[in-house]
Amino acid sequence: MELSIIIVNYNTRPFLEKCLAALTANTVIPHEIIIVDNHSHDDSRPWLETLRHPRLRVILNRENRGYAAACNQGLALAAGRFLVTMNPDVIVPPRWDTRLAYHLERHPAALMIGPKSLGIGGKQWAGPLNFSRRLAAADRKFAALYARQSIPAKFLIGCLVFFDRRLPKIIGPFDENLPLGADDFDLALRIREKGYQLRIAQDVLIKHTVHASFHRSDPADNEQLATASWQYFRRKWDSYLRQYGWERLFEDAAAVFPGEPSFAPGFIDG
DSSP states (O other): EEEEEEEEEOOOHHHHHHHHHHHHHHHOEEEEEEEEEEOSSSSSSHHHHHHHHHHHHEEOOOOOOOHHHHHHHHHOOOOOOOOEOOOTEEEETTTTTHHHHHHHHOOOTEEEEEEEESSSOOOGGSSOOOOSSHHHHHHHHHHHTTTTTTEEEEEOOOEEEEEEEEEHHHSSSOOOSSSSHHHHHHHHHHHHHOEEEEEEEEEEEEEEEEEEETTTOOOHHHHHHHHHOOOOOHHHTTTHHHHHHHHHHTSSSSSOOOTTOOOOOOOOOO
């Protein structure tokens, strides 16, 4: 098995169905898909119980264990050399996996790779499109314009991240004290603190429906979990936050840790 894809689901069955269809049609590397359902209250669980496929494994949690803990459940079962954690509201284009794998292997100092996206901001935002808004066509354009090009990033949005078995060995598992949110910023600091990089593949474009789970779940539960996550994150990284501030840690072009690459706008490395 070359690739293990871990999807954490919570009340997103309509999106999950489309996500799985895209993965099935567009993933080239021999792979398995591990779905961890965090005690969904919609029709996700009965639907998941009907699925039968040799590449698919389903974990049905009896409680909402939070995103990070669910990722760790999937990673504990994963057999692949390459690993992906992703949200169920993501749609991938053809051959997304081989291109992300290229960037990870091309840059040994990078522990994690992320794509460009039609649905998220920051450096991973695809920008205003002057071509087709259909994902496959837009992705072909990006693949041609930015073939095998990537840029260093201070963090990657956790909707889809691509890594390998070095990551848990070097920085450990996902921090399970982060049930909803801040997990991607936590991973970024842990990776950079160890002297490694995160990179954005300029030639891979995904579609992400932001907060699909939020909109289909209890707002009070969401707020409680998110508040707990962010409070813990701020306590955990308090010394860095006080020393550098949020902008220096995650947004501007200045290096923070020894040996970090340039984060200057427009800096692209093949």
